[in-house]
Amino acid sequence: MNERQLKKLFMVQSKLLLNFPGVKHYFFDKNDVNKSLKVFNFDSFQTVDQVHGNRVTTINSLPFDSKGYDGMITKRKYLLAIRTADCLPILFYDYKKNIIGAIHAGWRGLSSGIINSLIRILMTKGSQSKHIFGAIGPHIGRCCYDVPRERIKMFGKTIDSDKLVSENRRSSWFLDLGKIAQIQMQQMNIQKRQIDILPFCTSCNKNYYSYRRDGSSTGRMINVIGLN
Numbered sequence: 001m002n003e004r005q006l007k008k009l010f011m012v013q014s015k016l017l018l019n020f021p022g023v024k025h026y027f028f029d030k031n032d033v034n035k036s037l038k039v040f041n042f043d044s045f046q047t048v049d050q051v052h053g054n055r056v057t058t059i060n061s062l063p064f065d066s067k068g069y070d071g072m073i074t075k076r077k078y079l080l081a082i083r084t085a086d087c088l089p090i091l092f093y094d095y096k097k098n099i100i101g102a103i104h105a106g107w108r109g110l111s112s113g114i115i116n117s118l119i120r121i122l123m124t125k126g127s128q129s130k131h132i133f134g135a136i137g138p139h140i141g142r143c144c145y146d147v148p149r150e151r152i153k154m155f156g157k158t159i160d161s162d163k164l165v166s167e168n169r170r171s172s173w174f175l176d177l178g179k180i181a182q183i184q185m186q187q188m189n190i191q192k193r194q195i196d197i198l199p200f201c202t203s204c205n206k207n208y209y210s211y212r213r214d215g216s217s218t219g220r221m222i223n224v225i226g227l228n
C-alpha cells in the first residue's frame with residue numbers, strides 16, 4: 001500500500017494530525033471499509049472489545065488482552081483500529097513521547113470518563129498535556145442526535161454550561177457529543193488548538209454507517225492510527 005493508492009480510498013483526515021510526520025491516521029468511510037481491510041490486512045489491526053466502558057489498555061506486545069476495553073495506547077508500531085457507526089472515534093498523539101492512543105466513545109463512554117482515563121495513563125508514562133493532540137472523527141452530530149433530557153442533565157453535572165453542548169429544537173433535545181469530548185479534553189489541560197473535530201455527521205451523510213439511521217445490523221467504519 002503506497003501513499004498514492006491510499007489517497008484513492010474514501011477517507012478523511014485531521015489537518016492537525018497531518019502536521020506530524022511521526023504518525024499516520026485514517027478515518028475510512030463505509031465505501032472503503034472492505035478495501036481498507038484488504039489493503040491493510042485486518043490481522044495487522046489491533047482492536048479492543050468496545051463495550052461502551054471507560055477502560056484503556058496499554059499494548060506493549062502481542063497478543064494482548066482486549067476484553068472489556070474501549071481504548072488503547074501504544075509506543076510500538078501497531079495499527080490501532082476503532083470501529084464506529086455514530087459513536088466517536090478519537091485518535092491521540094503525543095509527539096514528544098511518540099505515543100499514540102485511540103478510543104471508542106459514545107455517551108456512555110464520555111459520561112463515565114474514558115477521555116480522562118486515556119489522558120491519565122499517558123501522563124503516568126510521562127506525557128505532558130501540551131504535547132498531546134487529539135482528533136475526533138466522524139460521528140453523529142448535534143444536527144441529528146436527539147436524546148432524552150436526562151442524558152443532557154447527566155453531562156450538565158460535569159460540564160458547566162449545557163447550552164454549549166445541547167439545544168432544544170422541534171420540541172426535542174439535541175446533544176453535541178463532539179463538543180463534550182472537546183470540553184473534557186480541555187478539562188485535562190489540552191488546549192482547543194490541540195483538538196480537531198471533523199465536521200462529518202454519520203447520520204446525515206450516506207457515506208457513513210449510522211446505527212441511528214440504519215439500525216443495529218448496520219456495518220462499522222474503521223478508524224486507524226499508527227506510528228511511522
Ligand SMILES: [Zn+2]
Binds near residue numbers: 140141143144202203
Ligand atoms: Zn446530522
